[in-house]
Amino acid sequence: MIPQLVTVRHRRANGRWLRFYVPVLPVLLVLSPLLLLAVLGGLIACRIFRVSAPGALRGIGRLLWALPGSRFEIEEGRMAFLVSVR
Amino acid sequence: MNEHRRQILEMLAEGKITADEAERLIDALAREQPGSPPGTASGTKGRPKYLRVVLNSEDDSGLDGPTRMNIRIPLQLLRAGVRLTSLIPPQALTQVNAQLAKSGVPIDLTQLKPQHIEDLVEHLDDIIVDLDEPGSKIQVFCE
Numbered sequence A: 001m002i003p004q005l006v007t008v009r010h011r012r013a014n015g016r017w018l019r020f021y022v023p024v025l026p027v028l029l030v031l032s033p034l035l036l037l038a039v040l041g042g043l044i045a046c047r048i049f050r051v052s053a054p055g056a057l058r059g060i061g062r063l064l065w066a067l068p069g070s071r072f073e074i075e076e077g078r079m080a081f082l083v084s085v086r
Numbered sequence B: 001m002n003e004h005r006r007q008i009l010e011m012l013a014e015g016k017i018t019a020d021e022a023e024r025l026i027d028a029l030a031r032e033q034p035g036s037p038p039g040t041a042s043g044t045k046g047r048p049k050y051l052r053v054v055l056n057s058e059d060d061s062g063l064d065g066p067t068r069m070n071i072r073i074p075l076q077l078l079r080a081g082v083r084l085t086s087l088i089p090p091q092a093l094t095q096v097n098a099q100l101a102k103s104g105v106p107i108d109l110t111q112l113k114p115q116h117i118e119d120l121v122e123h124l125d126d127i128i129v130d131l132d133e134p135g136s137k138i139q140v141f142c143e
Helices: A024-030 A032-048 A053-066 B002-013 B019-032 B075-087 B090-102 B114-126
Strands: A005-011 A017-023 A071-076 A079-085 B050-057 B067-074 B128-133 B136-142
Touching: A017 A024, A024 A032, A032 A053, A053 B075, B002 B019, B050 B075, B067 B075, B075 B114, B114 B136
Parallel strands: none
Antiparallel strands: A005 A017, A005 A079, A071 A079, A071 B067, B050 B067, B050 B136, B128 B136
16 A cells, blocks of 8 residues: 555744645645656666666555555654654 | 563562563563554464664753654565665675775675565564663664
């Protein structure tokens, strides 16, 4: 399952929280033209550096699929930064 | 399981151990035998899914409060990352080897096979690192 929602939270020094909820699929759809260009660029780079393009695509796919469940939280004094992928 | 927990609580009530020690024992007990979550019934023990790194530091040197870090990484993500390393072209590996040798670290990365790293990730399940210092505590474990 690819990530569906990425939550980014940031607590500033003044104690106020900034929250971003990023729905991955809609964002990917909106950015799909750019993504297509990026994939093309990646394929060309693979050809230049003689890296297996299907292998690279598979590897990136696996990384994406494995992302849900990741959580990253850092609090330092009044500052805090949290990222969670669901 | 409940028996062990009760024993710990009794020891705490009798003053044989401190509250911190009791908490640590209960944590260790919970880690030793995680309650069988749904979907992990296969095998003798539930396979851990995440690598956790937890840091709690009360030492607020120069900062206006304690430092806390809580990282949870799916083991599957580590495996996927490890598999990506097999895509590094051999020319790049030889260049890295040369630079490592120049820096006094003679490690031959071409000898590092993806299977070896995968085995390493497989056996991460058994890792528990518990560092306790006055004012800070670091834990690395799988759950």
